[in-house]
Amino acid sequence: MKSKLEPRVVLITGTSRGIGRYLANHFLSKGDYVIGCSRTAGTISSERYKHYSLEITDDTSILLMFSDIRKEFKRLDILINNAAINPDIAFSVLVCSDAIHRAFETNIIAVMKICKEAVKMMVRKKKGRIINISSMAAKLEVPGESVYTATKVALNSYTKVLAKEVNAFGITVNGVAPSAIKTDLSARIDQDALMDVLARNAIPDFGEMEDVVNLIDFLVDDRSHAVTGQTIYLGGV
Amino acid sequence: MNSNETLLIIYKAIDILNEEQEEKIIKSPETRLFGSKGLLDSIGLVNLITVIEEIVETETGHYITIANEKAMLDTSSPFKSIETLNKHIMELINENEKQA
Numbered sequence: 001m002k003s004k005l006e007p008r009v010v011l012i013t014g015t016s017r018g019i020g021r022y023l024a025n026h027f028l029s030k031g032d033y034v035i036g037c038s039r040t041a042g043t044i045s046s047e048r049y050k051h052y053s054l055e056i057t058d059d060t061s062i063l064l065m066f067s068d069i070r071k072e073f074k075r076l077d078i079l080i081n082n083a084a085i086n087p088d089i090a091f092s093v094l095v096c097s098d099a100i101h102r103a104f105e106t107n108i109i110a111v112m113k114i115c116k117e118a119v120k121m122m123v124r125k126k127k128g129r130i131i132n133i134s135s136m137a138a139k140l141e142v143p144g145e146s147v148y149t150a151t152k153v154a155l156n157s158y159t160k161v162l163a164k165e166v167n168a169f170g171i172t173v174n175g176v177a178p179s180a181i182k183t184d185l186s187a188r189i190d191q192d193a194l195m196d197v198l199a200r201n202a203i204p205d206f207g208e209m210e211d212v213v214n215l216i217d218f219l220v221d222d223r224s225h226a227v228t229g230q231t232i233y234l235g236g237v
Numbered sequence: 238m239n240s241n242e243t244l245l246i247i248y249k250a251i252d253i254l255n256e257e258q259e260e261k262i263i264k265s266p267e268t269r270l271f272g273s274k275g276l277l278d279s280i281g282l283v284n285l286i287t288v289i290e291e292i293v294e295t296e297t298g299h300y301i302t303i304a305n306e307k308a309m310l311d312t313s314s315p316f317k318s319i320e321t322l323n324k325h326i327m328e329l330i331n332e333n334e335k336q337a
Contacts, residue, residue, distance in 0.1 A: 067300050123287045168280045 014083030018183035107151035134177035163229030172228035179207035179235025202236020250288040266320035299333040
């Protein structure tokens with residue numbers, strides 16, 4: 001990416017809370033420009049932070065955001081697709097179809113559309129980094145999480161294929177699958193059940209935000225140009 | 238916007254790409270771009286579309302998505318030649334102008 005003296009332009013989805021907000025503050029602390037979005041109002045205050053309150057499943061809102069980014073920043077160095085929902089934790093036969101649609105629209109279809117626009121901005125610069133936030137659920141295949149798991153497995157496959165398609169443009173695409181981190185999303189899951197799931201990992205405990213940041217810093221580094229198409233699991237899943 | 242104006246945009250994009258690559262794209266409506274006997278592979282097409290969209294936005298203020306549903310569903314691909322691409326782009330810009 002850019003040298004340490006030149007701020008990078010970073011787009012992160014889902015910055016109002018959890019991992020997205022933490023990542024936004026991390027890049028801001030490094031002097032980068034951060035563009036964030038969420039359905040709710042922005043919760044980060046910085047001269048170098050710009051927030052879009054939008055629904056990422058809405059095509060027009062996404063196109064307008066990218067139009068703004070092109071006008072204001074002229075480039076995009078890093079995209080982190082973090083926004084995701086887990087709308088209905090229940091056995092498959094009990095999940096309503098609306099929850100299935102919403103999960104796929106947010107967790108995978110929106111990511112594809114955002115990547116499409118981001119790649120177009122990165123192509124001309126012959127450089128870019130895309131990080132898709134995946135989940136340990138993709139490997140652990142936990143009962144009651146069929147929809148969320150399916151979206152994350154789809155995301156992992158998309159990450160691999162997109163990596164192959166954009167490699168010629170100097171763009172890398174990787175997935176980061178954190179172990180469970182104490183966020184609003186994980187708080188909605190039965191904690192005893194979650195600890196049982198975590199017990200299957202080499203590190204049978206919650207992960208830390210800093211672990212995610214460390215891995216993302218590695219992946220967006222210039223020197224990581226050969227690391228692409230990978231989904232890296234934290235916590236020894 | 239008429240077809241001559243949109244053709245000029247395509248030619249500007251081709252000029253930019255020709256500066257960057259050895260195999261030059263001939264600026265003629267008949268030039269076959271993509272598909273059977275086309276000059277461009279998928280990477281070349283992505284490059285061309287990206288540059289054209291950038292020029293359209295800069296010069297007209299309209300953001301168009303060239304690889305849209307219509308382009309994908311069209312049995313006669315708009316990416317076949319400069320002529321077909323020009324027609325497709327002109328329609329997109331004009332639709333955009335109507336909506337504006």
